[in-house]
Amino acid sequence: MGHDHPHDNGSELSDTQVRVRALESVLIEKGLVDPAALDALIETYETKVGPHNGARVIAKAWTDDAYRARLFEDATAAIAELGYVGRQGEHMIAVENTPDTHNMVVCTLCSCYPWPVLGLPPVWYKSAPYRSRAVSEPRAVLADFGVTLPAETEIRVWDSTSELRYLVVPMRPRGSDGWSEEQLASVVTRDGMIGTGLL
Amino acid sequence: MNGAHDMGGAHGFGPVVAEVDEPWFHAEWERRVFAMVIATGAGGLWNIDAGRFAREDRPPGEYLDMSYFEIWLAGLERLLAERGYPSKVLAAADVPAAMARGGPATRPSDRPARFAVGDRVRTRNTHPHTHTRLPRYARGRVGTVERLHGTHVFPDSNAHFAGEDPQWLYTVRFTARELWGSDAPDSVSIDAFEPYLEPA
Numbered sequence: 001m002g003h004d005h006p007h008d009n010g011s012e013l014s015d016t017q018v019r020v021r022a023l024e025s026v027l028i029e030k031g032l033v034d035p036a037a038l039d040a041l042i043e044t045y046e047t048k049v050g051p052h053n054g055a056r057v058i059a060k061a062w063t064d065d066a067y068r069a070r071l072f073e074d075a076t077a078a079i080a081e082l083g084y085v086g087r088q089g090e091h092m093i094a095v096e097n098t099p100d101t102h103n104m105v106v107c108t109l110c111s112c113y114p115w116p117v118l119g120l121p122p123v124w125y126k127s128a129p130y131r132s133r134a135v136s137e138p139r140a141v142l143a144d145f146g147v148t149l150p151a152e153t154e155i156r157v158w159d160s161t162s163e164l165r166y167l168v169v170p171m172r173p174r175g176s177d178g179w180s181e182e183q184l185a186s187v188v189t190r191d192g193m194i195g196t197g198l199l
Numbered sequence: 200m201n202g203a204h205d206m207g208g209a210h211g212f213g214p215v216v217a218e219v220d221e222p223w224f225h226a227e228w229e230r231r232v233f234a235m236v237i238a239t240g241a242g243g244l245w246n247i248d249a250g251r252f253a254r255e256d257r258p259p260g261e262y263l264d265m266s267y268f269e270i271w272l273a274g275l276e277r278l279l280a281e282r283g284y285p286s287k288v289l290a291a292a293d294v295p296a297a298m299a300r301g302g303p304a305t306r307p308s309d310r311p312a313r314f315a316v317g318d319r320v321r322t323r324n325t326h327p328h329t330h331t332r333l334p335r336y337a338r339g340r341v342g343t344v345e346r347l348h349g350t351h352v353f354p355d356s357n358a359h360f361a362g363e364d365p366q367w368l369y370t371v372r373f374t375a376r377e378l379w380g381s382d383a384p385d386s387v388s389i390d391a392f393e394p395y396l397e398p399a
Contacts, residue, residue: 036291162390
């Protein structure tokens with residue numbers, strides 16, 4: 001998957017570009033899509049939604065014990081408190097990393113991912129290497145990300161096979177006592193919230 | 200269906216390579232495909248499960264040779280050909296509300312849950328040609344029910360417009376030993392609909 005198209009950046013249009021333009025033209029001419037709606041959708045997921053949302057959830061969970069409890073009790077509602085709701089995040093589950101347990105999220109069947117807190121998934125998350133190996137050899141996949149965990153740490157892989165969406169709550173970094181929520185949020189990474197990175 | 204999309208446990212795809220400072224889209228046409236799929240999906244002629252089946256239901260070589268948004272494009276072309284063109288149009292002004300509303304999959308049902316937390320269950324050894332969300336690597340395996348999530352739209356019927364048929368949804372956890380014969384202390388959980396399960 002993900003092979004290159006030699007003409008994507010040149011003046012010559014690839015077959016795919018031609019198909020996409022033709023389809024969009026037909027849909028717009030027939031009045032079946034509002035081109036301004038297409039622009040609004042793209043703008044939403046390119047500029048508004050992203051892992052900065054999830055990072056705020058994590059920072060709040062690290063600093064507010066009552067919020068943390070609500071997050072693990074009903075993640076959808078707790079995340080909605082911060083204004084992150086909707087498509088591909090309708091049914092959220094928060095899972096907690098501890099010294100004994102490391103969580104990692106995949107969708108082996110397609111690309112299910114918690115859009116409201118992480119935005120759209122990166123290419124590697126949707127790729128055959130990740131989808132094939134995350135469930136069967138999670139430690140080797142983590143090694144691809146430069147992460148090595150002790151042999152006795154349990155790696156819990158969550159395969160998103162329904163409309164449930166998972167958010168990994170990483171361990172709070174050492175030495176971050178007294179940090180503000182903003183400072184804490186700034187060190188939370190997308191991969192940390194998928195479970196392929198450590199903080 | 201046992202398609203190329205059902206990748207869990209497959210070999211030969213190589214390492215995971217993450218792109219540094221990856222953009223949200225890699226070409227303008229990807230933006231347009233993404234937005235067209237969302238916008239036409241709001242037209243109500245198909246559902247998310249039918250959308251997934253339209254993407255996965257193709258020869259393995261074809262599926263594996265396409266990039267992610269090429270698969271989305273092919274799926275959309277098929278849905279339009281099979282279901283027609285939606286007449287209900289998502290207006291730009293309605294985009295924020297539509298995205299905030301999303302598409303919750305929970306549905307009320309009087310069905311009692313067949314399984315409880317802690318129950319040992321075996322996934323069915325089943326190979327439908329139709330849509331299913333039970334991955335091949337987790338069929339015929341014994342796991343433990345860890346959570347109940349209420350009753351949700353059943354993708355296996357909804358994808359084929361045979362009704363939402365709400366079913367209990369469970370977190371079922373399998374050891375790495377059960378799935379892969381591994382000695383690691385690891386585990387994999389799936390979201391399993393009740394028809395996928397029988398008592399172990």
